Amino acid sequence: xxxxxxxxxxxxxxxxxxxxxxxxxxxxxxxxxxxxxxxxxxxxxxxxxxxxxxxxxxxxxxxxxxxxxxxxxxxxxxxxxxxxxxxxxxxxxxxxxxxxxxxxxxxxxxxxxxxxxxxxxxxxxxxxxxxxxxxxxxxxxxxxxxxxxxxxxxxxxxxxxxxxxxxxxxxxxxxxxxxxxxxxxxxxxxxxxxxxxxxxxxxxxxxxxxxxxxxxxxxxxxxxxxxxxxxxxxxxxxxxxxxxxxxxxxxxxxxxxxxxxxxxxxxxxxxxxxxxxxxxxxxxxxxxxxxxxxxxxxxxxxxxxxxxxxxxxxxxxxxxxxxxxxxxxxxxxxxxxxxxxxxxxxxxxxxxxxxxxxxxxxxxxxxxxxxxxxxxxxxxxxxxxxxxxxxxxxxxxxxxxxxxxxxxxxxxxxxxxxxxxxxxxxxxxxxxxxxxxxxxxxxxxxxxxxxxxxxxxxxxxxxxxxxxxxxxxxxxxxxxxxxxxxxxxxxxxxxxxxxxxxxxxxxxxxxxxxxxxxxxxxxxxxxxxxxxxxxxxxxxxxxxxxxxxxxxxxxxxxxxxxxxxxxxxxxxxxxxxxxxxxxxxxxxxxxxxxxxxxxxxxxxxxxxxxxxxxxxxxxxxxxxxxxxxx
Amino acid sequence: xxxxxxxxxxxxxxxxxxxxxxxxxxxxxxxxxxxxxxxxxxxxxxxxxxxxxxxxxxxxxxxxxxxxxxxxxxxxxxxxxxxxxxxxxxxxxxxxxxxxxxxxxxxxxxxxxxxxxxxxxxxxxxxxxxxxxxxxxxxxxxxxxxxxxxxxxxxxxxxxxxxxxxxxxxxx
Numbered sequence: 092x093x094x095x096x097x098x099x100x101x102x103x104x105x106x107x108x109x110x111x112x113x114x115x116x117x118x119x120x121x122x123x124x125x126x127x128x129x130x131x132x133x134x135x136x137x138x139x140x141x142x143x144x145x146x147x148x149x150x151x152x153x154x155x156x157x158x159x160x161x162x163x164x165x166x167x168x169x170x171x172x173x174x175x176x177x178x179x180x181x182x183x184x185x186x187x188x189x190x191x192x193x194x195x196x197x198x199x200x201x202x203x204x205x206x207x208x209x210x211x212x213x214x215x216x217x218x219x220x221x222x223x224x225x226x227x228x229x230x231x232x233x234x235x236x237x238x239x240x241x242x243x244x245x246x247x248x249x250x251x252x253x254x255x256x257x258x259x260x261x262x263x264x265x266x267x268x269x270x271x272x273x274x275x276x277x278x279x280x281x282x283x284x285x286x287x288x289x290x291x292x293x294x295x296x297x298x299x300x301x302x303x304x305x306x307x308x309x310x311x312x313x314x315x316x317x318x319x320x321x322x323x324x325x326x327x328x329x330x331x332x333x334x335x336x337x338x339x340x341x342x343x344x345x346x347x348x349x350x351x352x353x354x355x356x357x358x359x360x361x362x363x364x365x366x367x368x369x370x371x372x373x374x375x376x377x378x379x380x381x382x383x384x385x386x387x388x389x390x391x392x393x394x395x396x397x398x399x400x401x402x403x404x405x406x407x408x409x410x411x412x413x414x415x416x417x418x419x420x421x422x423x424x425x426x427x428x429x430x431x432x433x434x435x436x437x438x439x440x441x442x443x444x445x446x447x448x449x450x451x452x453x454x455x456x457x458x459x460x461x462x463x464x465x466x467x468x469x470x471x472x473x474x475x476x477x478x479x480x481x482x483x484x485x486x487x488x489x490x491x492x493x494x495x496x497x498x499x500x501x502x503x504x505x506x507x508x509x510x511x512x513x514x515x516x517x518x519x520x521x522x523x524x525x526x527x528x529x530x531x532x533x534x535x536x537x538x539x540x541x542x543x544x545x546x547x548x549x550x551x552x553x554x555x556x557x558x559x560x561x562x563x564x565x566x567x568x569x570x571x572x573x574x575x576x577x578x579x580x581x582x583x584x585x586x587x588x589x590x591x592x593x594x595x596x597x598x599x600x601x602x603x604x605x606x607x608x609x610x611x612x613x614x615x616x617x618x619x620x621x622x623x624x625x626x627x628x629x630x631x632x633x634x635x636x637x638x639x640x641x642x643x644x645x646x647x648x649x650x651x652x653x654x655x656x657x658x659x660x661x662x663x664x665x666x667x668x669x670x671x672x673x674x675x676x677x678x679x680x681x682x683x684x685x686x687x688x689x690x691x692x693x694x695x696x697x698x699x700x701x702x703x704x705x706x707x708x709x710x711x712x713x714x715x716x717x718x719x720x721x
Numbered sequence: 722x723x724x725x726x727x728x729x730x731x732x733x734x735x736x737x738x739x740x741x742x743x744x745x746x747x748x749x750x751x752x753x754x755x756x757x758x759x760x761x762x763x764x765x766x767x768x769x770x771x772x773x774x775x776x777x778x779x780x781x782x783x784x785x786x787x788x789x790x791x792x793x794x795x796x797x798x799x800x801x802x803x804x805x806x807x808x809x810x811x812x813x814x815x816x817x818x819x820x821x822x823x824x825x826x827x828x829x830x831x832x833x834x835x836x837x838x839x840x841x842x843x844x845x846x847x848x849x850x851x852x853x854x855x856x857x858x859x860x861x862x863x864x865x866x867x868x869x870x871x872x873x874x875x876x877x878x879x880x881x882x883x884x885x886x887x888x889x890x891x892x893x
Contacts (some may be wrong), residue, residue, distance in 0.1 A: 122791045122832050122834075122873060122875060122893065124832075125791070125793060125830065125831055125832025126791070126831070126832050126833070126834050128826070128829070128830060128831045128832070129823075129826045129827070129831030129832055129833050129834075130826075130831075131831075132822075132825065132826035132829050132831050133822040133823065133825075133826050134822075137763075137767065137770070140767055141767050141770040141771050141774065142774070144767060144768075144770075144771045145771045145774050145775060148771060148775075149775070179763065180756075180760070181760050181763055181764065182760065183757065183760050183761075184760070184764060216753075217749070473747075473749070473752050476752070476756060477752060477755075477756075480755070480756060480759045483759065483763065484759060484762075487762065487763070487766045490766065490770070491766065491769075494769070494770075494773055497773065497777070501776070501777075501780055504780065504781075505780070631869075632842065635785050635869060636785070639783055639785055639786075642779075642783070643780070643783070647776075647780065650772075650776060651776075654769065654772055654773065654776065657765075657769050657772075658769060661762065661765050661766050661769060664762050664765070665762055665766070668755070668758055668759055668762055671755055672755055672759065675747055675751065675752070675755060678746075678747050679747050682746065682747070
């Protein structure tokens with residue numbers, strides 16, 4: 092593990108992979124690393140991590156890893172695993188990796204980048220003190236590519252730790268910076284409020300509420316700044332100013348309902364009940380599950396009542412009561428539906444996982460009415476992380492289930508191979524052993540020839556290169572010599588002279604042709620070597636195939652048993668965790684519904700009283716009118 | 722002033738309603754504790770996955786017969802690829818239809834393992850049919866030699882150009 096972290100340090104500068112928001116884009120020359128990126132870029136982090144883990148573990152098992160081309164990108168691979176783990180929400184492991192980098196012997200740039208990543212992890216995990224500790228470890232030059240993000244994160248961390256003055260100092264510098272304009276401005280406004288500088292905060296939010304830009308994030312932050320400022324002024328009993336900001340919020344978008352509601356209340360606060368009816372009449376026609384819409388159902392008749400239109404007010408209170416009644420039925424049905432597990436089932440639907448705007452899509456599904464009410468809950472960090480965990484657990488459950496089937500299939504394959512090979516192999520081995528001893532003998536002979544030839548280069552032995560005919564002739568001559576050795580007759584003398592001549596001729600040939608014969612012998616040996624190499628190749632091929640045959644069914648039993656146990660244990664654990672995580676999500680949802688139910692019940696009480704009062708007033712007003720006529 | 726007071730009262734009323742707690746709260750600590758356990762089981766399952774992948778490779782694709790084909794886009798290339806057909810020695814071994822996400826991943830430097838299978842030692846012919854926009858297709862072929870170790874073939878694709886097929890094969 093330590094080795095892995097150390098390797099990680101070497102690289103980061105070159106890899107440029109500590110990217111803040113997305114996994115580093117692959118410029119991967121290594122195929123396996125590229126394959127991991129292929130999965131990571133599709134959001135399939137489990138597959139990306141597990142593929143890289145395999146590559147890294149195989150690499151570390153090599154005797155000479157430096158000879159493997161993978162070592163060039165080792166650091167990038169090590170970093171990428173940490174990066175993917177972060178995206179797979181394995182913050183503990185990713186956090187440990189970052190810490191190891193920070194505490195390692197690395198350049199300030201790499202340490203600072205790692206500290207930034209660690210701080211981000213803690214900030215996102217709502218651990219402000221740890222985030223502060225991590226960001227304060229940054230010293231010296233920060234890599235340019237994360238410099239602005241680091242400053243913005245630092246300001247956010249200062250804010251959640253109550254160091255508003257420090258946050259203000261950074262955000263003031265950043266408020267006009269491209270890419271941060273609206274966000275830095277909004278945060279600056281909030282920091283100023285929290286610092287107690289009300290006036291400066293208002294001025295800043297006013298500025299953030301007018302920031303230029305047509306893209307959705309800029310428009311959204313602009314709306315948010317105006318909405319927050321509007322409500323703040325409403326609370327400060329400055330309705331005229333509040334209305335001005337609330338009216339800046341777009342009529343569409345996530346903040347529009349609340350802005351219309353606030354705008355109406357600002358008019359009411361100014362006593363302009365007729366004008367309050369304008370935004371509320373728009374709002375009241377919107378989705379009745381929205382809290383602002385429900386509040387406007389009370390607001391509209393309230394304004395009519397204030398305009399002395401009590402009959403109209405009474406009717407509208409009645410309509411509101413009816414709507415609240417329907418909503419209560421739906422809320423109760425939704426609670427029941429959640430308790431029956433329908434909500435959890437909807438959350439793991441495949442189409443939901445495929446879509447970025449899943450929360451919106453979920454609201455559109457006809458058979459999941461319970462999700463209509465949960466937009467606020469679904470947007471919360473706690474719910475999001477719980478939901479992602481639940482979805483991840485579901486994914487793990489499916490994988491583990493599939494793996495159990497894989498293991499069954501592997502066992503069947505092994506058994507089939509065993510049945511096929513076991514009867515064949517003994518006979519094959521017997522024939523191979525016989526062939527093997529012949530091959531070995533021939534190879535020894537070839538080696539002996541090569542040794543003799545090598546020796547002849549130093550001390551020439553022409554007799555070794557005599558042909559077979561010459562050897563036979565020499566043997567015959569030796570026999571004749573022996574025959575005439577003790578014969579002193581004249582014919583014997585003549586025969587000995589002839590024998591010596593013949594012997595001389597053969598020796599002449601052998602000695603004068605020695606060089607050519609030596610060369611020819613070398614050529615023949617080389618030709619033999621080719622045949623020997625081919626034989627060796629066939630031999631090695633056979634050995635490999637023979638080994639592969641054995642390895643195809645032997646030595647798996649223990650591993651399969653062990654893996655099966657691990658899969659089963661993990662499945663049990665996943666099931667337990669899924670049940671607990673699911674229960675937690677359901678509890679969150681039911682809590683949200685119960686708050687809704689209580690609010691609607693309170694609205695009902697208020698509407699009933701207000702309706703009764705409006706009827707009374709309408710009756711009195713009618714009576715008054717009749718009396719006046721009489 | 723009366724109106725302002727009403728607004729404030731209404732606000733307080735809303736806050737009171739919102740503050741009304743429910744019977745069974747979910748605490749931050751519970752969420753954090755469970756999250757950590759989920760992270761632990763993820764690590765366990767990842768370890769099993771790695772072990773299974775190695776087992777699968779050893780069992781199904783031993784190195785003396787293993788051949789793997791990898792597809793990547795040449796740097797800077799961006800073109801629509803609908804599907805790829807692969808044949809080894811005349812036998813179709815893979816047919817893959819591309820999703821938008823996969824094409825994006827290839828465009829960004831990802832490498833797709835298109836096929837892993839087994840072949841005997843010796844020479845083999847690889848034929849590739851790329852089905853592109855509007856059903857047009859192009860073919861490319863390559864001969865590779867399978868030896869004792871695993872044979873990896875990288876197929877680098879470029880957008881179709883005039884007079885060239887622009888499919889590169891790299892034996893690894």
